[in-house]
Amino acid sequence: MCSIQSVVPESYILPPERRPGQHVVPPCNTIPVIDLDGNRNELIQEIIKASQEYGFFQLRNHGVSEELMKDVLVVAKEFFDLPVEEKQRFYSEDPHNEGCRLKTSIDFVNEKVHFWRDSLRQNCHPLEEHIQQWPENPARYREVFGLYSVEVRNLGLRILDLICEGLGLETGYFEGGLSQGHMMSLNHYPPCSDPTLVLGLPKHGDPFTLTLLNQGDVPGLQVLKDEQWVAVDPLPNAFVVNINHMLQIISNGKLKSAYHRVVASNVARMTIVSFIRPSMDVLIEPAKSLVSESNPPLYKCFRFRDFSRTYITDTHEGKDPLEHLMIGS
Numbered sequence: 001m002c003s004i005q006s007v008v009p010e011s012y013i014l015p016p017e018r019r020p021g022q023h024v025v026p027p028c029n030t031i032p033v034i035d036l037d038g039n040r041n042e043l044i045q046e047i048i049k050a051s052q053e054y055g056f057f058q059l060r061n062h063g064v065s066e067e068l069m070k071d072v073l074v075v076a077k078e079f080f081d082l083p084v085e086e087k088q089r090f091y092s093e094d095p096h097n098e099g100c101r102l103k104t105s106i107d108f109v110n111e112k113v114h115f116w117r118d119s120l121r122q123n124c125h126p127l128e129e130h131i132q133q134w135p136e137n138p139a140r141y142r143e144v145f146g147l148y149s150v151e152v153r154n155l156g157l158r159i160l161d162l163i164c165e166g167l168g169l170e171t172g173y174f175e176g177g178l179s180q181g182h183m184m185s186l187n188h189y190p191p192c193s194d195p196t197l198v199l200g201l202p203k204h205g206d207p208f209t210l211t212l213l214n215q216g217d218v219p220g221l222q223v224l225k226d227e228q229w230v231a232v233d234p235l236p237n238a239f240v241v242n243i244n245h246m247l248q249i250i251s252n253g254k255l256k257s258a259y260h261r262v263v264a265s266n267v268a269r270m271t272i273v274s275f276i277r278p279s280m281d282v283l284i285e286p287a288k289s290l291v292s293e294s295n296p297p298l299y300k301c302f303r304f305r306d307f308s309r310t311y312i313t314d315t316h317e318g319k320d321p322l323e324h325l326m327i328g329s
């Protein structure tokens with residue numbers, strides 16, 4: 001994308017009703033901050049409560065070192081600062097390209113308005129199957145992201161274990177197909193001369209199982225809570241964790257996959273997002289042990305592959321991607 005431009009290009013300007021505008025969004029002091037070092041039973045209660053009320057929480061004392069949290073942001077910035085010729089071989093506009101892919105906005109060819117974000121997406125698990133496709137330049141790229149991806153995946157699986165216990169599901173429910181993949185997105189939001197006209201990312205819910213976001217120290221993320229946008233301001237060295245659509249369905253609506261968006265700003269912002277994701281072939285449905293006659297299933301059973309196809313088109317058309325999965329729809 002454009003790096004620094006004095007005028008926002010027409011193709012990035014949203015229609016007035018979709019712009020963030022001048023409206024000042026309050027920082028949210030109520031999104032729970034959870035210490036992973038705490039007592040296990042209390043921790044489980046806190047995670048479940050936060051996931052029910054907000055679908056989001058910030059996690060501290062998570063075990064990933066401060067140095068590694070910072071290093072990935074530095075190396076990611078070094079990648080985006082490389083000359084265009086160096087980055088170009090990763091660039092693809094094909095939304096079905098699942099390899100290590102550099103793109104700008106979301107679906108540049110098909111979308112009506114573009115979003116103020118460049119991203120590099122890479123698969124991370126199993127590491128040895130994917131690392132060879134990752135950039136070799138900057139020189140530390142594979143080493144730093146290799147270490148980080150293993151630690152973040154383990155952390156994600158640990159949180160899923162706590163959620164599993166908190167929901168009362170059988171041990172290991174999220175192991176295997178529901179957490180088979182790990183995809184990382186290095187998001188680069190360039191400085192924008194008029195952030196009121198554009199969005200870094202539009203309102204969306206994450207389609208996978210669980211997200212762990214390292215958002216650095218520049219604000220930009222906002223969550224929809226009770227129909228109001230609230231800012232999730234950066235907390236040093238914390239992960240922002242959020243429940244994804246598949247976890248909402250498996251929990252039969254108990255846990256919430258909250259809508260969120262990213263606003264641009266006049267300084268650059270770099271974030272590293274890790275998605276723990278299901279395999280394409282896995283069947284998703286409300287967990288059998290969570291449904292009963294008095295608590296009937298809210299969602300149909302479907303294959304993740306089929307959902308991923310409709311998610312892209314639904315999101316483009318501004319539709320709720322979960323609507324046609326509801327029983328009775």
Ligand SMILES: O=C(O)CCC(=O)C(=O)O
Nearest residue numbers: 185187215221262271273
């Ligand atoms: O960069 C951020 O703050 C959030 C990114 C995000 O929501 C996503 O990649 O799905």
Ligand SMILES: [Fe+2]
Nearest residue numbers: 204205206260
């Ligand atoms: Fe997201």
